[in-house]
Amino acid sequence: MKTYKIAFLAIFLSISFLSAQEDLITNIDSRKKVSLNGTWNYIIDPYNTGFLDYHLKERQEDDREAYWQDPTIKDKTERIEHGYQMPYTIQVPGDWNSQDEKFLYYEGTVWYQRNFDLDVAQDERVYLYFGAVNYETHVYLNGKKLGTHNGGFTAFNFEIPKDVLKEKDNFLVVMVNNTRKKNEIPSLNLDWWNFGGITRNVSLVIVPEKFIQSYSINLDQDQDIQSSKKRNRFKIEGTVHLNKPVPFSIVTVEIPALKLHEEYKVEGDSCRFNFEVKDLKLWAPGSPKLYQVAIRMGEEELKENIGFRKIETSGKDVLLNGEPIFLRGVCIHEEIPQDMRRAYSREDALTLLGWAVDLNANMVRLAHYPHNENMVKIADSLGLMVWSEIPVYWALNFESDEVLKNAKTQLEEMISRDKNRASVVIWSVGNETPVSATRTEFMKELIFKSKELDDTRLVSAALQVHNIDGTFIIDDPLGEFTDIVSVNEYLGWYGGLPDDAQTAKWEVTYDKPLFFSETGAGAKGGFHADKTTRWSEEYQAWFFEEQIKMMKRMPDNYCGIAPWILTDFRSPRRNNPEYQEGWNRKGLIDDKGNKKEAFYVLEDYYDEIEARQD
Template structure:
């Protein structure tokens, strides 16, 4: 009950910080898609936002790009307008849709119109964005609904009923993807900064006091093996309303013939109950149950799996059995079309390739991926590492930056807290050790546990190379459930055969996980194995790495090599082999599988055959 009380108090504090709490499971609610063609204006100098004195324009300023600016007389001065000739697809990044956007970082205004959806007297409308990179200012019919920062987390705004028109609702979004030193991520990243409204947009129709969040999972306190033996499980969770309610909530799992009713007084209700034998979710058995939450006429249904992930000693344990994670890292990118991934078909391609490789796990790097990925992982039985973009050298001493990281952490968990596939929340990647950094990162690790104690917490650490040893002694390891490290022995350090004499020291008696390892190769470039960027060098690299893994201590619990597919990066400037691509993919930008793909595939086949 202490943990439940803590969750409820946290939600109370979140309602103070955010006027419009994030709606979970928008596909499970009545909604209207706003995807499709949107008009745009490129605004490098932000003329539509600031006047010539660089002051934010007044709301009713006709020159503001959030307002209509129609010429009613030939003497009217018109300096902006939205036309069909300038259109972009939503969802989608702007970089891949027109060559003028290829390297563009700045402001683009998006605009479209929509009709008011049919509403009953008890209904209201939310405007929901699944992802906008990076800063969004949202206006409807000349009125500002709000702003959001963060390119990879969802957000929504409650639309005042009196603001909606029957027809011709004028929706405008100012999108700005410029990088800044005090943002998350910061200036320096090793991936392409795709700009735009990159994920779905929709109107979500809900009751006047909607259920905004809910959670249901296997209670972490129970002995899962004993529960399996008894064929009886404890489930716990909560339901969070937008405002206080005096009513009841019904939780139903039809397949189990289970229906529980709980009184609601206030804006939150925590619950727990026993259930008969359930089929636990796992990679081998990705079982999902329909779970229904009902409050009066409000009914939300979602497919949810039940499992328990934990660390016992030096082992990662799923449903009472030790697991070895045969993983791969993935960027949210469709390389063949040089664009940000966003659709279900995109997710099927990426996760299908991971399955073909022999994976039971994927690391979704270095930011929360779109919801299609995590929902499909549930269905396919793929364990997921999900991460916020606290990446490299952000401003760890700035408390405002910490608040931004915490907000993205909350938004990541709020959207995906009911995904059985997600077993690891990661608070960052390759952050350099310092006292300020460790305080910053440990704060995030602790907050993750408060937000959700049903998953493991980790971060991708770096290896300390000293005295011919590979030492893992990062102080952040004291705050994570598993010790995850990125190592490139044979690419950035030495040659692949240095793996043969490598000595590893891990300070912590916790599960040990290789979160990255890899080498670049240009697909189709063949040479001897000593030649950098050849497929043979990458193949040799993986062969030596795999041999080294066999000598790792018994707490070695898995790996997610870097990376499934080649991806775009402005940092990669070798004119012959990179050409603005990071070539560490096992699959090339044209979809071709490189030689190293089959080396790792065979390794995973043998691991699976041995029971790992």
């Protein structure tokens, strides 16, 4: 029995490192596409019967017992032991945990299936695009494998070969496995619900034979922004990447509101461009100006609303468009607590970010993974700055080259999708990772990779502090390499009482902006008592009152705070039967959508900061 278990794990681990991922197609909302959202069929497969034979080997592609095969019986003598039919249906997008009680704690394999018709021209290509699937994904069409993807929170796509695609009755199967594993990202230990399933939109994207794969456009980072403001002239630069070399082609960049129309020659499979504009309104909280940008090649045209801004540091300050800015933040999980489900829609984003606006936040930390695209697009329009993070969380196997490769892939996928979002000002490469030389080298590689992929944003990571007799020391060696030093602290919740903050002292090794990426205390919504009673709303409010007093005594490099967390969220780690019941109760808003007393304490603090800055 033990031998089989080891063999099974070895096979699955080896499978998890397969990758047929292709370069991401960006801005699919501006492309010709067909939604595959809606009702799918499913099979729960805890033994992975549809994937592995009884010798624990991956089934052959033409194996009739493989669950990617159409189970329609062709002959009455045939033995078929799987099927996709009513009442076994599930909604996409959506996590499986919230759709049926039997899925609540389920971790394992679920097979998704649906049919579709598609008529395309001979000179068109078709890609199958997933906004995100948690976690390991194997995709099959008409019995042929299209590819594999690992990572639960980033978009990916596969091209459908023309000899596989049919005009009618295409049989699409997606195998999803959300089992936590030591050598994956995140790893085994989480403090959030491991929602499984096809959690974001699925689309068929139809493009020309030669097409624009991706592009980036932003302010030239080398210009002095204050000088540009005085001259009323700003430099903009960018790059367009094509799916293949296209000789003798021209790319057109147009921004009608700025009366800009420029043409650039393609060299190989890309072109770089730069130009100068006047009367540009910079994107910022309070004035989130977006411009429609059109990029064309041949008959293909992509349009997107894009803002232009510059984020940088200068000594102890974070500068937005050349001016110091204090980050009035809040952390958010991608979850709608009232429904106990993964958030995914535009309406969900408006709900969550609307609460952040009510708090008078100007920034959100999207923890602990890249959130769905609606969140950053709505943040663009609302003027909310965004910290976006990959799930390098707590303890990973930092010695593994494959784990590092996976982390870099997830980082690249996050940046590829959102590199044109003005709201995203910080890329984060991890959260509360244990300090060691190996871990620091691992994280340094991610920081350098982030800068290589995109040098228009700050890079950070949520670090921990250590307390020596009431003195909090921030000296994590990773702080040498991040643009801002970000720390999580919970004085008064995980140690001592809230008024211990009155005598706390802080020592920071790095002469860089200091950001508090987490702080908070738990409270069950509606439970009231005196302020010294744990889990009461009064205790949580007292916690923030003392934290705010402490923050006002911080060194002058204190640049912002993002309390943990906007709303209560599900976590199997939280098992107090009276106050938690599977919920992390640190939300400023409870699981019914009600604001707790602490919400208003923090709102008053943010109002005071805003008034002082004005």
